[in-house]
Amino acid sequence: MFEEQEVKIIKKENLHSEVQTVIDDDYRLVQMCATKTDKGLDVDYTFDKEYKFLDLRVELPADKLELPSISGISFPAFLYENELHDLFGIKISGIAIDFAGKFYRKDEEAPFNNNTEIQEK
Numbered sequence: 173m174f175e176e177q178e179v180k181i182i183k184k185e186n187l188h189s190e191v192q193t194v195i196d197d198d199y200r201l202v203q204m205c206a207t208k209t210d211k212g213l214d215v216d217y218t219f220d221k222e223y224k225f226l227d228l229r230v231e232l233p234a235d236k237l238e239l240p241s242i243s244g245i246s247f248p249a250f251l252y253e254n255e256l257h258d259l260f261g262i263k264i265s266g267i268a269i270d271f272a273g274k275f276y277r278k279d280e281e282a283p284f285n286n287n288t289e290i291q292e293k
Contacts, residue, residue, distance in 0.1 A: 175224065177225045177226075177227065178225075178226050178227065179216075179227040179229055180226070180227065180228050180229065181229045181230075181231065182228050182229065182230060183230070184230050184232070184238075184239060184240070187217075187228070187230060187239065187240060187242065188240065188242065188245065190228050191217065191228065191242045191245050191246065192245055194219050194226065194228065195219075195245055195246060197221070198221055199219035199220060199221040199226060200219060200220055200221070200246075201217065201218070201219055201242075201246045201248060201249055201252075202218050202219060202220045202225070203216075203218045203252065204216065204217050204218070204249065204252035204253070204255075204256065205218075205252075206256055206259075206260045206262065206285075208260075208285055209231070211231070211233055211234065212231065212232045212233040212234035212235075212236075212237065213231075213232045213234070213237060213260060213262065213285065214229055214230070214231050214232070215229065215230045215232060215239065215256065215262070216228070216229050217229075217230075217242070232262070237260070237261055237262045237263060237285075238262065238263045238264075238265070239253075239256075239262055239263070239264050239265075240264070240265050240266055241253055241264050241265060241266040241267040241268065243266070243267055243268035243269075244266065244268065247268060249268075250267050250268045250269045250270075253267050254267065254269075254270065257273065258273060259285075260285040261281060261285050
C-alpha cells in the first residue's frame with residue numbers, strides 16, 4: 173500500500189515563501205532532486221512531517237536554469253544545492269557554503285543534463 177504524496181507545483185519567485193511556510197509548519201527537508209524533462213528540469217524539494225511527504229516542485233526552462241538558495245531557511249540545503257549545480261548545471265544564488273563547482277569530481281559539466289549517451293565498456 174502506498175500513501176498519496178502531495179506534489180505542489182510552485183513558481184521560482186515563490187520558492188522562499190513556500191519553503192518558509194512548510195518549515196514553519198514543522199516539516200523537515202529530506203531531499204532535493206532534479207529530473208530532466210522535454211522543457212528543461214523539474215526540481216523537487218521534498219519535506220517530511222510525521223512520515224508524510226510533501227514535494228514542492230519548480231519547473232525550470234532549459235534556457236533559465238537558475239534558482240535562489242534555500243540554505244538561509246534550511247541550512248542543510250547547501251549540500252543538495254551544490255549537487256544540483258555540479259550534476260545538472262543549475263545556477264544557485266546565495267548558497268550558505270558554495271563549493272563553486274568542486275562538490276563532485278566529474279569528467280564533464282552537468283553530466284545529468286546533457287545529450288550524450290552512456291557508452292558501454
